[in-house]
Amino acid sequence: MSERGSPTRAHAASPEFLPIELSGVEELRPRRTSGVRWLATAALTLGLSAAAACSPDTAGPVAPSPAPGRSPTTQVSQPGQTASTSPGPGATVPGIRMNVVALKDGSFDITEEVMLPRATNILQVQLPASGAELPGMMTKTLPIATNLRIQANGVTIPLASSSVTNTxxxxxxxxxxxxxxxxxxxxSTVRRTESKPERASSALRPLTAISEGGLPTTFTITGGELLNAVCPLLTETRCAVGDPPNLSVLQGIPADKALVVLQLDLPQPQ
Known part of the structure; x- marks a missing residue:
């Protein structure tokens, strides 16, 4: 039998070559393991770097959050400031403020607020002029003020009469x-036509106009629809401001010239 086919020869050769092959495997295996670990570490490092670059926390500068309890749109009042709901003549500076409410019968409920430049203990009151010679009226009228109440510096003044019929x-x-x-x-009202019973002309003037003739006077008319206003004592007699239906009376008229003839539609019964 040849040496290739001899079992004894083959068995004898096994111990001679096996250690050499195992030795080669043993030398390569540690190197392969170290290489794999190095690649894994490098990949992990690159992955963390990419994640940090893409993180929204580092994408750009972030505006600082408002301090607790503070809103960007909130305005804080300064000490000593007092909000006034209706500043102006008659309220916060010398002048007269007329709040006029038209009633369906042609009368007016009026609140007249006055701030004088100096204190007084005598108040002169005067009614509007008769409509006999007033433009837009040209009819005699007999104005009268009733249910009069007066407060001076917040104190109610006792009156001999609550009606005013003359100066x-x-x-x-x-x-x-x-x-x-x-x-x-x-x-103080004249009805214009029978076909439009709500159409009227009325004369108004502050009761206190005679006390301080130079005080600026403002009128607020409610309760009806104002169509026009004429101030016959002014050089420019038309004193309506704006366009219908949002007309108003010129503001700041001197008290001694604040005679106003209104053309308006009175409120109608419901």
Whole structure:
């Protein structure tokens, strides 16, 4: 039998070559393991770097959050400031403020607020002129103020009569700069046509106009639809401002010229 086919020869050769093959495997295996670990470490490092670059936390500068309890749109009042709901003549500076409510019968409920430049203990009151010679009226009227109440510096003044029929002096129990008059003005309206019973012309003037003729006067008309306003004592007699249906009366008219003839539609019964 040849040496290739001899089992004994083959068995004898096994111990001679096997250690050499195993030795080669043993030398390569540690190197392969170290290479795999190095590649894994490098891949992990690159992965973390890419994740950090793409993170929204580092994408750009972030605006600072508002401090707790503070809103960007909130305005804080300064110490000593007092909000006024209706500043202006008659309220915060010397002047007269007329709040006029038209009633369906042609009368007016009026609140007249006055701030005088100096204290007084005598108040002169005067009704609007008769409509006999007033433009837009040209009909005699007999104005009268009823239910008159007067407060001077917040104190109610006792009156001998709550009606005013002509120019008169009203004594005040205390000298005052701030006055508040409430009353109903009647007899100062002329109905224009029978076909439009709501159409009317009315004359208004502050009761206190005679006391301080230079005080700026403002009118607020509600309760009806104002169509026009004429101030016959002004050089420019038309004193309506704006366009219908949002007309108003010129503001700041001197008190001694604040005679106003309104053309308006009175409120109708419901």
């Amino acid at each position: 008169t002096d009203v004594p005040l129990t205390t000298a005052a700069t701030n006055l508040r008059l409430t009353y109903r003005l009647s007899g």
